[in-house]
Amino acid sequence: MSTPLGKFPGGLVLDGQKKRSTHDAIRKTPLSKKLILPLQQHIGEASTPIVAVGDNVLKGQSIAKAEGHVSVYLHAPTSGTITAIDEQPIPHPSGLSALCISLETDGEDRWIEHEEIADFTRLSEHDIRQKIREAGIVGLGGAGFPSFIKLNPGVHHHVETLIINGVECEPYITCDDMIMRERAEGILDGVEIMQYALRVNNCVIAIEDNKPEAISAMELALGRRHSLKDTRIVVIPTRYPTGSEKQLIQVVTGKQVPSHGLPIDIGIVCHNVGTSYAIGRAIKHGEPLISRIVTVTGTDVKHAGNFETLFGTPMHELLSFCDTHREPNEPFILGGPMMGYNLSGDHLPITKTANCILVGVDNAAPKTEPLPCIRCGECATACPVSLLPQQLYWFSRSKDLEKTREYNLFDCIECGCCSYVCPSKIPLVHYFRFAKTETMNHELETQKADNARIRHENRLERQEAEKKEKEERQRQRKLALAATKAAKQKEDAKKAAESSTDNQEN
Amino acid sequence: MPLSRLSSPFLSGTNRVTLHMLQLLLALVPAVIAIVYFFGPSILITMTLAIVVALLAEALMLKLRHRPLKPFLTDGSAVVTAVLLAIALPPLAPWWLTVIGVVFAIVFAKHLYGGLGYNPFNPAMVAYVLLLVSFPLEMTTWLPVASLSEQPLDLVAAFNVIFNGQLTNGLGFDTISGATPLDAMKTQIGLLQHPSYISEQPLFGLFAGKGWEWINIWLALGGAYLIYRRVISWHIPVAMLLGLSSISLITWVIAPETTASPLFHLLSGGTMLGAFFIATDPVTAATTVKGRIVFGAGVGLLTYIIRVWGGYPDGVAFAVLLMNMLVPLIDYYTQPRVYGGQK
Numbered sequence: 001m002s003t004p005l006g007k008f009p010g011g012l013v014l015d016g017q018k019k020r021s022t023h024d025a026i027r028k029t030p031l032s033k034k035l036i037l038p039l040q041q042h043i044g045e046a047s048t049p050i051v052a053v054g055d056n057v058l059k060g061q062s063i064a065k066a067e068g069h070v071s072v073y074l075h076a077p078t079s080g081t082i083t084a085i086d087e088q089p090i091p092h093p094s095g096l097s098a099l100c101i102s103l104e105t106d107g108e109d110r111w112i113e114h115e116e117i118a119d120f121t122r123l124s125e126h127d128i129r130q131k132i133r134e135a136g137i138v139g140l141g142g143a144g145f146p147s148f149i150k151l152n153p154g155v156h157h158h159v160e161t162l163i164i165n166g167v168e169c170e171p172y173i174t175c176d177d178m179i180m181r182e183r184a185e186g187i188l189d190g191v192e193i194m195q196y197a198l199r200v201n202n203c204v205i206a207i208e209d210n211k212p213e214a215i216s217a218m219e220l221a222l223g224r225r226h227s228l229k230d231t232r233i234v235v236i237p238t239r240y241p242t243g244s245e246k247q248l249i250q251v252v253t254g255k256q257v258p259s260h261g262l263p264i265d266i267g268i269v270c271h272n273v274g275t276s277y278a279i280g281r282a283i284k285h286g287e288p289l290i291s292r293i294v295t296v297t298g299t300d301v302k303h304a305g306n307f308e309t310l311f312g313t314p315m316h317e318l319l320s321f322c323d324t325h326r327e328p329n330e331p332f333i334l335g336g337p338m339m340g341y342n343l344s345g346d347h348l349p350i351t352k353t354a355n356c357i358l359v360g361v362d363n364a365a366p367k368t369e370p371l372p373c374i375r376c377g378e379c380a381t382a383c384p385v386s387l388l389p390q391q392l393y394w395f396s397r398s399k400d401l402e403k404t405r406e407y408n409l410f411d412c413i414e415c416g417c418c419s420y421v422c423p424s425k426i427p428l429v430h431y432f433r434f435a436k437t438e439t440m441n442h443e444l445e446t447q448k449a450d451n452a453r454i455r456h457e458n459r460l461e462r463q464e465a466e467k468k469e470k471e472e473r474q475r476q477r478k479l480a481l482a483a484t485k486a487a488k489q490k491e492d493a494k495k496a497a498e499s500s501t502d503n504q505e506n
Numbered sequence: 507m508p509l510s511r512l513s514s515p516f517l518s519g520t521n522r523v524t525l526h527m528l529q530l531l532l533a534l535v536p537a538v539i540a541i542v543y544f545f546g547p548s549i550l551i552t553m554t555l556a557i558v559v560a561l562l563a564e565a566l567m568l569k570l571r572h573r574p575l576k577p578f579l580t581d582g583s584a585v586v587t588a589v590l591l592a593i594a595l596p597p598l599a600p601w602w603l604t605v606i607g608v609v610f611a612i613v614f615a616k617h618l619y620g621g622l623g624y625n626p627f628n629p630a631m632v633a634y635v636l637l638l639v640s641f642p643l644e645m646t647t648w649l650p651v652a653s654l655s656e657q658p659l660d661l662v663a664a665f666n667v668i669f670n671g672q673l674t675n676g677l678g679f680d681t682i683s684g685a686t687p688l689d690a691m692k693t694q695i696g697l698l699q700h701p702s703y704i705s706e707q708p709l710f711g712l713f714a715g716k717g718w719e720w721i722n723i724w725l726a727l728g729g730a731y732l733i734y735r736r737v738i739s740w741h742i743p744v745a746m747l748l749g750l751s752s753i754s755l756i757t758w759v760i761a762p763e764t765t766a767s768p769l770f771h772l773l774s775g776g777t778m779l780g781a782f783f784i785a786t787d788p789v790t791a792a793t794t795v796k797g798r799i800v801f802g803a804g805v806g807l808l809t810y811i812i813r814v815w816g817g818y819p820d821g822v823a824f825a826v827l828l829m830n831m832l833v834p835l836i837d838y839y840t841q842p843r844v845y846g847g848q849k
Contacts, residue, residue: 008845014517093513171517246845259846338515365518369574371581372623374523376788377739380795385845390793391837408844416515423521424623430513 006254008247010384011239012417014171014338016210017362021174021297021304026182028308029294029321035077035103035312037063038090041352042138043145044070049101055082058112060288063101066133072146073136077290077310080105091315091334091348093341100349103312114286120193125151128197128283135282136289136352141165141176141243141272142335144353147279150271151197153264159200160267163252164191164276166207166214167236167243170336173356175293176273178306180207180214184221187273189280192227198269203231204252205273210238240338241415245270247384259411274355294350296322298332300360309350315357316346324359333358338416371424379418379428385411389418389428396435401442404435412436523622527582529737530783533728534589537779540724544651544717545597548664552599553592555668556608560588563612571617583622587611590630590783594776594823595637597649598659598667603641607633627830628790631823638818646819648686650709651717687715688775689819691766701766714773722778729782741798742791742805743781747772749806757814771810780805780822790830797833797840804829 040046047064057063057076064074080103088100120128133148153159164187168176180187195203205222207215218233236242236251246257248270255266263270271279274293281287290311297304302323309318319326326332331342335356379389387408395403409432418428541549564584568575591607611633619625638645649659659667666672685693687709694704704710711719732738751768758765771777776784785791785805792801805825812821 012519250845256846259844259848261846333514333516335514337517340514340516342512342514342516361516363517363519365516369577371523371577372621374526374583374623374788375791375793376526377793378521380793380842381739386842387844388794388837388841407841408847411844411846414514416517419515420517420519421521422518423523423526425518425522427513429515433513 004254005234005236006250006252008242008250008384009386010382010417011241011247012382012420013238014240014420015362016238017172017297018174018177018210020172020301021295021306022177022213024303024305026178026293026306026308029310029313029318031078031105031107031109031310032313032317033105034083034314035080035105035310036088036314036349037074037077037101037103037312038088038349038351039064039074039099039101040090041074041144041311042072043143044068044072046099047071047074049085049099051082051085051101053082053085056080057082057103058110060112060114060290062134062136062288063103070146070149072138072148073134073288074101075136075288075290076103077312078103078105079108079110089345089348091343091351091354095343095345116285117283120283121196123283125197125199128193132279132282134288135278137275137278137282138289138352139272140274140278140292140352140355142339142353142355147271147275150264150269151194153198153269157264158267159198159264159269160202161253161269162191162194162198162200162203163248163268163270164203164205164273165243165245165248165270166205166211166218166273167248168211169208169238169240169243170338170340170356171240172297172358172361173295173336174297175295175306175355177211177214178295179274179277179293180211181217183277184217186277186280187218188221188225188228188231188276189284190271190276190278191231192225193279193283194269194271194276195228195231200269201230203228205231205233206236206248206252207233208238208242209235240417241384241413244384244413244415246413259408289352292350292352292354294318294354295356296324296359297356298324298359299362300325311351312349314347314349315343318350318357319346319359326359330359333361337361338420339414365419365427366425368425370422370426373422373424373426376423378421378423382417382421384415384417385413387412389432392435393426393428393431396431399435399438401435401439405439409435409439523581523583526737527586529732529735530586531582531589533731533737534593534725534783535728537721537724537728538593540717540721541593541597544721545649546659546664547661548597548649548659548668549592551661551665551668552595552597552604553589555601555604556588556592557585559605559608560584560612563609564617567613567617567621571621573621578622581622584612584616587616587629590779591633593779594630594634596645596647598664600644600671601668603637603644607637610636623789625789626833628784628787628826631784631826634823635827638823646685646689648684648689650684684709686775686819687718688813691770691774692813692819695764695766700763701770705766705770713767714770718775719773722773725778725782729778732782732786738782738786738788739795739798741795742786742802745799745802746781746785746806746809747777749803750777750810751806753807753810765814771813775813775820776822777809780809780826784822785826785829790826790833792833792836792840794837794840794842796842797836800836800840801829801833804832 045068048067049064051063059078061076062073063076066072083104084102087097090098129148129151137147138144166176166180241247242251249268250256257263278289291308293306294309295306329344331344333340334343375390392407392409412432414429416429568578588608611629615629615632616625690709691704713719733740754768754771758767792798808825808828809821812824
């Protein structure tokens with residue numbers, strides 16, 4: 001049962017601050033009067049609305065359909081009326097706006113008709129994936145990648161292990177901890193379905209050792225479930241960033257995902273516990289993804305806890321429900337303190353990827369100007385990917401993008417360990433994000449230029465071909481003309497000859 | 507606490523540049539006490555002078571470069587440079603020697619390259635080498651260990667020598683000073699004396715130079731404290747000491763009649779100061795793990811080569827500077843394999 005755990009280099013032992021938000025059971029956020037639903041709450045193409053302003057919708061009714069392959073459906077989190085489909089500010093680090101559907105709730109919370117499926121094995125794997133897609137399920141760990149794609153290994157891959165990620169390594173966040181404590185059965189429902197869809201029995205549920213309640217709840221539920229005999233719970237040491245997919249795979253299996261590759265390349269598929277629960281609800285109960293558990297915590301939150309919140313609920317309602325002390329427009333964090341991003345507007349809606357709202361942290365990075373890098377190498381020691389952040393920093397600063405690539409900038413997972421340990425307090429990750437964006441913009445520009453060049457060359461070629469064709473046609477015509485002329489002359493000559501012979505005969 | 511950063515991570519550890527520097531100074535305290543014990547209190551005068559001049563030079567350069575004074579004067583780096591140079595200078599070094607050295611270290615070796623974090627060469631060693639090349643006499647005349655001297659110097663006498671160049675009794679400084687054990691060993695081996703015979707002389711102690719061996723041991727213990735507190739990593743010191751002892755072991759086994767023992771080299775001159783406090787200067791050393799091992803081993807080998815076959819009695823300063831030059835190259839070829847990268 002107990003295989004030795006692998007290890008990744010670097011990482012940090014952080015003050016978890018988890019107890020702040022695990023006193024109370026998961027509570028329901030009160031129904032908001034108006035929900036704002038961005039059409040893009042996942043990685044990939046935005047969904048396309050299939051309702052119009054003025055339509056009445058029921059809870060769980062699809063209101064937008066998937067567009068392209070990497071996309072999912074979106075549903076009305078409650079019953080009500082569509083009041084607008086327009087640009088609204090969305091929770092995004094850049095503060096931009098995007099197309100959203102606004103729903104005025106009617107307070108009746110009436111469900112659309114949905115079917116429970118007792119035996120999901122009568123569905124094909126394909127049907128399951130389709131249903132998961134239609135239920136709008138994306139990775140709830142924070143990335144928001146459409147889950148049905150990760151449940152489709154394709155014909156070239158064979159899945160050896162399914163890893164269920166209950167690590168939750170970032171400080172403060174406890175939504176996965178709480179869902180494991182309270183809804184272990186539901187999570188296992190999802191695990192069964194995923195095993196079926198992936199045709200894999202070997203499954204590891206990984207949980208950090210700082211969540212003993214979650215571990216025992218999951219163990220209890222797993223002990224009762226005889227269908228999952230090749231599923232085991234692996235307790236792993238608490239160390240940031242073990243919850244990151246690649247690092248977790250290294251800890252659980254000892255293997256490394258190839259650089260620029262995917263876990264499936266080494267026969268592994270990884271899903272978050274919250275996602276697993278959502279899949280269970282969607283397949284077994286026919287309920288699409290319309291809410292999630294959100295941790296609201298931080299040093300300025302009086303009643304921190306976990307809240308089952310409908311998508312589209314404005315953050316300020318959640319914050320005031322938890323009695324938060326916050327200056328108007330004071331920035332707060334969406335996500336964890338190590339990888340989240342800060343927002344200042346609290347009228348933004350909760351989306352599928354909003355796992356935590358964090359107001360106020362201990363040991364916040366200081367306001368002082370950073371000192372120069374003294375090349376102490378602490379960052380390299382802390383890096384879980386074995387990068388050399390101190391070198392990347394020089395190259396990012398000097399915009400030497402070529403060099404940043406040579407030093408594997410795009411393998412950086414932005415976990416923030418390097419910035420955390422830096423004695424000069426340099427915001428290293430900030431520089432790396434900048435360099436990544438610059439590189440991508442540069443590539444886009446090059447691609448555009450390349451496309452334009454190719455278009456131009458094609459046009460020249462086309463013109464040349466047209467010209468040639470025209471000339472050829474002209475030549476042909478000339479030839480034809482000449483031929484007819486010659487034929488006519490011949491005929492004329494013949495006629496003339498005939499007439500002359502006639503004359504002679506006469 | 508309100509957020510001050512624009513992007514994640516919003517948390518920050520307790521690590522600070524100033525803390526690094528303070529730990530470094532703390533680790534030097536036992537060795538400085540040992541120096542006072544063996545060579546008299548003159549080091550304290552030299553060190554105070556060096557620190558004052560270093561801070562003045564630092565402030566002046568920051569002003570000229572339009573940099574904020576407070577963060578850089580309090581980071582402790584100028585003080586560390588001054589203290590390291592003061593320890594490396596001979597006891598009773600004349601005041602102007604200290605001033606020239608410190609000013610050169612701070613102004614030329616540090617700020618003209620861009621200040622903290624930007625200097626390719628260790629400032630204290632650049633200054634040391636400048637002084638050694640320019641003033642070889644003053645830099646190599648050493649005071650014998652206090653117990654050997656007929657007239658141990660008190661603080662007032664030391665002050666007089668440093669600032670007036672005279673002993674209180676009117677005798678010249680050179681009447682009481684002499685060569686260092688490293689120097690004596692080298693010269694006498696050159697005169698075909700057997701090393702074991704040389705080390706019988708009163709200048710020598712149990713393993714190496716009298717007094718020197720203990721100062722080196724205290725420096726090594728201070729260095730061990732720094733490794734324990736994770737201010738420095740073990741790679742550079744261990745590699746340097748292994749590099750130095752392996753080459754000296756080989757030559758010692760081959761030709762014991764013309765070479766000193768590995769232990770003598772480990773506990774002589776600037777070995778331990780170099781291994782734990784100079785070569786580990788993060789700004790000028792290699793930063794990758796493998797690179798640090800290469801860098802340290804290089805310093806150790808070069809130190810021995812210069813000591814034994816070069817023109818100077820000690821080679822730590824030259825060895826460090828030579829290896830400083832190679833740092834970009836070493837770092838480039840010793841990059842670690844990233845997660846999921848090619849094996």
